[in-house]
Every structure is written in C-alpha cells, then in structure tokens.
Amino acid sequence: MDCHGEDSEVVAISGQWGGSKHASGENIDRNGTDCSYCHTHEGFIHYVDTGEAIEPMNPSGIGCFTCHEPHTNEDFSLRTDDPVDLTEGGTFDFGLANLCVNCHQSRAVDPSVEDAGTRVEITNKRWGPHHGPQGNFLAGDLGYLSEGLDSSDPHQGADNGCVDCHMATVVGAWAGGHTMNMYYEETEPNVAGCNTTDCHDGGIDDGDDWAAGEGFNYGFVQSDVMDLMAELRAILLAEELIDADDYVNVPITMTLPEAEAVFYFRSVLEDRSNGVHNPDLTVDILEYSISLFP
Ligand code: HEC
Ligand code: HEC
Ligand code: HEC
Ligand code: HEC
Known part of the structure; x- marks a missing residue:
C-alpha cells in the first residue's frame, strides 16, 4: 500500500x-x-x-496508530476488533465498531442503581454512566434496565455499528470518514450512512428536518426525545434530585424510582444523540421515568 506517497489516500485521511x-x-x-x-x-x-492502566508521561491524542498498527500489520486493519465485554455488563459485538466501544462505553456506576435506591448515600455529583455511553445504548445494555422494558432496536441492524453512520462516505473534509462527524457546516447532516438500501433507502431528508441550534432533527425521534428530556428535567429539578447543571444534587439518598429516573436522565444526556443510538429504548426509559412521578 502507498502510505508515504505525496498523494496517497493517507494524506486525505489525515x-x-x-x-x-x-x-x-x-x-x-x-x-x-x-x-x-x-x-x-x-x-x-x-x-x-x-x-493494565498507566499514567503516560508524554500523552498524545487518539491518532492513526491508536486504531491501526500499519508498521506491524503492513496494512490499515484495526488494532483490535474483538467483541467488547462492557464494564457495566453485557457484550458489544458490532464488527469494526468494537474498536470504538473499548472507549465509548459507560464507566462503573457506583453505587449501582439498586443500591443507590435503597441504602447508599450518593456523594459524587457525576453519578451515572459518566461520558460516552454510546456503546451501551446501541447494544441496548445500559447495565440496569427496569422490568418490562425492551432493549431491541432497528439500529442494531447496522453490522458495523458506529462506523456505518459516523464513518459513512466523507463530505469534503468535514463530515463522515475519519472526521467521524455527523454534520458539516454546522447545519447540514451527513445522511450518507442512513440512506443506504438496507436501511432508510433515501428516506432521510438532509435539510428540511434540520432545527438550527438543536442538533440534528430527523423529525422522527430527536424532537420527541428533546421534549421528553425537558419534561423529565423539570420534574427532577422540582423534586430536588438534580441541580441546575444537571448533576446529581449530592449528598443524597434516593428511593429506587428516583434513582432509576436520575440514571436514565443522565444516561440520555451523556449519550448525546437525542435518541438516535437506540430510538425505542430511549423513548421508553424517558416515558417510564416520567410515569414514576404521577
Ligand atoms: C478512532 C480510530 C481511528 C483513527 C484515529 C484512525 N482510523 Fe483509520 N480507520 C478506522 C476504522 C474503524 C476504519 C475502517 C473504516 C471502514 O472500513 O469503513 C479505518 C480505515 C482506514 C483506512 C482504510 C480506508 C478505506 O476506506 O479502505 C485507512 C487507509 C486508514 N484508516 C488510515 C488512517 C490514518 C492515516 C489515520 C490517521 C491520520 C487513521 N486512519 C486514524 C479507525 C481509525
Ligand atoms: C482510544 C479511545 C477511543 C477510541 C478507540 C474511539 N474514540 Fe471516539 N472519542 C474518544 C474520546 C476521548 C473523545 C473525546 C475527545 C475530546 O473531546 O477531547 C472522542 C470523541 C469522539 C467523537 C466526537 C464527539 C464530539 O463531541 O463531537 C465521535 C463522533 C467519536 N469519538 C466516534 C468514535 C468512533 C465512531 C470510533 C470508532 C471508529 C471511536 N470514536 C473510537 C475516545 C475514543
Ligand atoms: C471507558 C473509557 C473512558 C474513561 C476511563 C474515561 N473517559 Fe472521559 N470520555 C470518554 C469518551 C469516549 C468521551 C467522549 C464522549 C462523547 O463525546 O460523548 C469522554 C469525554 C470526556 C470529557 C468531555 C465531556 C464533555 O462533555 O465534553 C471529559 C471532561 C472527560 N471525558 C474526562 C474524563 C476523566 C477526567 C476521566 C478519568 C477520571 C475519564 N474521562 C475517563 C471515555 C472515557
Ligand atoms: C444509526 C446511526 C448511528 C449509529 C449506529 C451511531 N451513531 Fe452516534 N450519532 C448519530 C447521530 C445521527 C448523532 C446525532 C448528531 C447530532 O444530533 O448532532 C450521533 C451522535 C453521536 C455523538 C455525539 C456527538 C456528535 O457527533 O453529535 C457521539 C460521540 C457518537 N454519536 C458516537 C457514536 C458511537 C461511539 C457509536 C457506536 C457505539 C455510535 N455513535 C453509533 C448516528 C449514529
């Protein structure tokens, strides 16, 4: 493969x-x-x-050699695409996207939702999945799921998960490909990954459904999720379970329903796709949470 040539594909990917x-x-x-x-x-x-986890003295960012090891493999195959045992339980197995979910997954929820809801005082305002639980959403395995909720979803049909959408055909140098961005020029969604024949088959509009300043708005799920989140947030604020910055109002000991609602709220917040990573489950956990406060 031509890696170091002046017009090699590597230049564009860089x-x-x-x-x-x-x-x-x-x-x-x-x-x-x-x-x-x-x-x-x-x-x-x-x-x-x-x-083993270490503290590197001279850390560098997430680059070509983080995900690939070309000098060892002599090609751009991935450093790892083994299925990932999620920290919060369950397995993530979506082909090339297994690489991503070594990092893009929930960290340990401590205390667990059940324990938080019965006897333990929560002292860390960041309680919940921490940042980046996208892998848990796609796999439908948040580590905790209330009885009766179903975690299966059509987006689980994306064989290479994250990669199918975020690394879809590149738009200039701004979206798709190795930018991993879902939008360009801040207002234009990159729908190349959505509109393939096996998936939405051209059915996703790349312009009309856009709501400026509110992230992508594909019309069918994100606006619902944003409305449900606003409703749940108002409840959690009124119940003094979260603070104005959406952190847990610590120190606090919650009932189980309270712990469930706060956990789901913070999970959807940190997932950051407003439902796209698992539309059905996201809507279900938010509606469930709201129903706990009649
Ligand atoms: C965060 C992880 C990640 C980083 C960082 C990364 N890549 Fe990749 N790269 C991937 C994945 C995943 C694929 C597979 C994409 C596919 O098959 O559609 C890939 C595919 C490739 C390919 C094959 C492209 C193709 O379409 O066949 C090349 C070449 C490549 N990367 C080069 C690079 C270079 C050069 C860099 C640094 C400038 C880089 N990558 C950084 C994850 C990464
Ligand atoms: C080594 C761990 C690691 C791997 C592997 C990794 N990521 Fe990331 N990713 C991160 C971190 C950390 C950030 C946030 C960086 C920051 O904000 O400074 C990030 C940021 C992102 C963002 C941008 C979020 C934003 O705020 O715009 C996207 C999208 C993303 N990653 C997708 C992917 C995809 C898709 C893959 C697999 C092809 C992948 N990542 C692989 C750690 C990783
Ligand atoms: C299991 C992997 C993992 C570990 C461990 C981890 N992070 Fe992250 N972190 C991520 C990923 C992935 C993102 C990007 C998620 C996104 O953009 O949605 C991120 C994002 C962040 C952000 C940006 C959040 C934002 O809203 O812009 C901060 C700050 C951060 N992490 C701090 C930390 C600190 C501090 C630690 C150690 C105490 C830590 N992280 C440990 C995976 C991890
Ligand atoms: C079905 C397509 C699809 C899949 C699969 C998918 N994403 Fe997303 N992702 C999106 C869309 C659409 C957004 C929302 C963009 C917005 O509203 O700004 C998004 C948002 C994000 C964000 C927030 C930052 C941003 O770019 O807006 C991160 C980080 C992210 N995804 C990472 C991942 C990771 C990691 C995976 C795999 C576990 C994944 N995604 C799987 C489509 C997808």
Missing part, C-alpha cells in the same frame, strides 16, 4: 482526522490512570496489550 475530536478535542491528554486508557494513545495501546 486531513479528515485533523478535523475530528480525536485529533483536536480538549480532553485528549487526560493521562491519569483512571482516564488514560480511553483518553490517550499511549494509555490505550498499553491497556489493549496488557490490560
């Missing part, structure tokens, strides 16, 4: 990557032992190789 949060986010140098295995190149590869 440009795409340069516009991604993996290259230029504000948190790609979090090198503490609890953070580095998802937030730095050095921490991640050490963790994949040995299962």
Whole structure:
C-alpha cells in the first residue's frame, strides 16, 4: 500500500482526522490512570496489550496508530476488533465498531442503581454512566434496565455499528470518514450512512428536518426525545434530585424510582444523540421515568 506517497489516500485521511475530536478535542491528554486508557494513545495501546492502566508521561491524542498498527500489520486493519465485554455488563459485538466501544462505553456506576435506591448515600455529583455511553445504548445494555422494558432496536441492524453512520462516505473534509462527524457546516447532516438500501433507502431528508441550534432533527425521534428530556428535567429539578447543571444534587439518598429516573436522565444526556443510538429504548426509559412521578 502507498502510505508515504505525496498523494496517497493517507494524506486525505489525515486531513479528515485533523478535523475530528480525536485529533483536536480538549480532553485528549487526560493521562491519569483512571482516564488514560480511553483518553490517550499511549494509555490505550498499553491497556489493549496488557490490560493494565498507566499514567503516560508524554500523552498524545487518539491518532492513526491508536486504531491501526500499519508498521506491524503492513496494512490499515484495526488494532483490535474483538467483541467488547462492557464494564457495566453485557457484550458489544458490532464488527469494526468494537474498536470504538473499548472507549465509548459507560464507566462503573457506583453505587449501582439498586443500591443507590435503597441504602447508599450518593456523594459524587457525576453519578451515572459518566461520558460516552454510546456503546451501551446501541447494544441496548445500559447495565440496569427496569422490568418490562425492551432493549431491541432497528439500529442494531447496522453490522458495523458506529462506523456505518459516523464513518459513512466523507463530505469534503468535514463530515463522515475519519472526521467521524455527523454534520458539516454546522447545519447540514451527513445522511450518507442512513440512506443506504438496507436501511432508510433515501428516506432521510438532509435539510428540511434540520432545527438550527438543536442538533440534528430527523423529525422522527430527536424532537420527541428533546421534549421528553425537558419534561423529565423539570420534574427532577422540582423534586430536588438534580441541580441546575444537571448533576446529581449530592449528598443524597434516593428511593429506587428516583434513582432509576436520575440514571436514565443522565444516561440520555451523556449519550448525546437525542435518541438516535437506540430510538425505542430511549423513548421508553424517558416515558417510564416520567410515569414514576404521577
Ligand atoms: C482510544 C479511545 C477511543 C477510541 C478507540 C474511539 N474514540 Fe471516539 N472519542 C474518544 C474520546 C476521548 C473523545 C473525546 C475527545 C475530546 O473531546 O477531547 C472522542 C470523541 C469522539 C467523537 C466526537 C464527539 C464530539 O463531541 O463531537 C465521535 C463522533 C467519536 N469519538 C466516534 C468514535 C468512533 C465512531 C470510533 C470508532 C471508529 C471511536 N470514536 C473510537 C475516545 C475514543
Ligand atoms: C471507558 C473509557 C473512558 C474513561 C476511563 C474515561 N473517559 Fe472521559 N470520555 C470518554 C469518551 C469516549 C468521551 C467522549 C464522549 C462523547 O463525546 O460523548 C469522554 C469525554 C470526556 C470529557 C468531555 C465531556 C464533555 O462533555 O465534553 C471529559 C471532561 C472527560 N471525558 C474526562 C474524563 C476523566 C477526567 C476521566 C478519568 C477520571 C475519564 N474521562 C475517563 C471515555 C472515557
Ligand atoms: C478512532 C480510530 C481511528 C483513527 C484515529 C484512525 N482510523 Fe483509520 N480507520 C478506522 C476504522 C474503524 C476504519 C475502517 C473504516 C471502514 O472500513 O469503513 C479505518 C480505515 C482506514 C483506512 C482504510 C480506508 C478505506 O476506506 O479502505 C485507512 C487507509 C486508514 N484508516 C488510515 C488512517 C490514518 C492515516 C489515520 C490517521 C491520520 C487513521 N486512519 C486514524 C479507525 C481509525
Ligand atoms: C444509526 C446511526 C448511528 C449509529 C449506529 C451511531 N451513531 Fe452516534 N450519532 C448519530 C447521530 C445521527 C448523532 C446525532 C448528531 C447530532 O444530533 O448532532 C450521533 C451522535 C453521536 C455523538 C455525539 C456527538 C456528535 O457527533 O453529535 C457521539 C460521540 C457518537 N454519536 C458516537 C457514536 C458511537 C461511539 C457509536 C457506536 C457505539 C455510535 N455513535 C453509533 C448516528 C449514529
């Protein structure tokens, strides 16, 4: 493969990557032992190789050699695409996207939802899945699910999960491909991954459903989720379970229904897709949460 040639594909891909949060986010140098295995190149590869978390002295961002190992494999196959045992339980197995979910998954919810709801005082205002539980949403396995709720979803039909949507055909250097962005020029959604024959088959509009300033609005789920989130947020504020910044109002001991509602609220918030990663489950957990406060 032509890697170092002046017009090799690698040049274009490097440009795409340069516009991604993996290259230029504000948190790609979090090198503490609890953070580095998802937030730095050095921490991640050490963790994949040995299962051990380290504090790299000179951390660098999430780059080509984090996800690939071309000098070893002599191609751009992935460093790992093994199915991932999720920290909060369950397995994530969506082909190429297994790579992503080593990092894009919930961290340990401590105390667990059941314990939080019965006897334990919560002291950490960030209680919940922490950032990036996208893998848990797609797999339908949030670590805790109230009885009677179903976690299956049509988007689980995307064989390569995250990659099918976020790395769909690139738009210039701004969306899709290695930018992993779902929109470009801040207002235009990249619907290339949605509109394939096996999926929405051209049915997703790339312009009319856009609601400026509110993220993507495909019409069929995001506006519902935004409305349900606003309703639930108002309830949780009135019950003094969360503060004005959406953190848990600590210290606090909750009943089980209260802990469930706060957990679901913070999970949807941190997933950041307003329902797209699992439309059915997202709507269900929000409606369930609201129903707990008649
Ligand atoms: C080594 C861990 C790691 C891997 C592997 C990884 N990511 Fe990320 N990803 C991160 C971190 C950390 C951030 C946030 C960086 C920041 O904000 O500074 C991020 C950011 C993102 C964002 C941007 C979010 C925003 O705020 O715009 C998207 C989209 C994304 N990742 C998708 C993916 C996809 C798709 C894959 C797999 C192809 C993947 N990531 C693989 C750790 C990882
Ligand atoms: C299991 C992997 C993992 C671990 C461990 C982890 N993070 Fe992250 N973190 C992520 C991912 C993935 C994102 C990007 C998620 C997104 O953009 O939605 C992220 C995003 C963030 C953000 C940006 C949030 C925002 O709203 O912009 C901060 C800040 C952060 N992490 C801090 C930390 C700190 C501090 C630690 C260690 C105490 C840590 N993380 C440990 C995976 C992890
Ligand atoms: C966060 C993980 C991640 C990072 C960082 C990353 N890649 Fe990739 N790359 C992937 C994934 C996943 C695929 C598979 C995409 C597919 O098959 O559609 C891929 C595919 C490729 C391919 C094959 C492209 C194709 O369409 O066949 C090349 C070449 C490549 N990457 C080069 C690079 C280079 C160069 C960089 C750094 C500038 C880089 N990658 C950074 C995850 C990553
Ligand atoms: C069915 C298509 C689809 C799949 C599969 C998918 N995403 Fe998304 N993702 C989206 C859409 C659409 C958004 C919403 C963009 C918006 O509203 O701004 C989004 C939002 C996000 C965000 C918030 C930042 C942003 O770019 O808006 C992150 C981070 C993210 N996804 C990561 C992932 C990861 C990691 C996976 C795999 C576990 C994944 N996604 C799977 C379509 C998808």
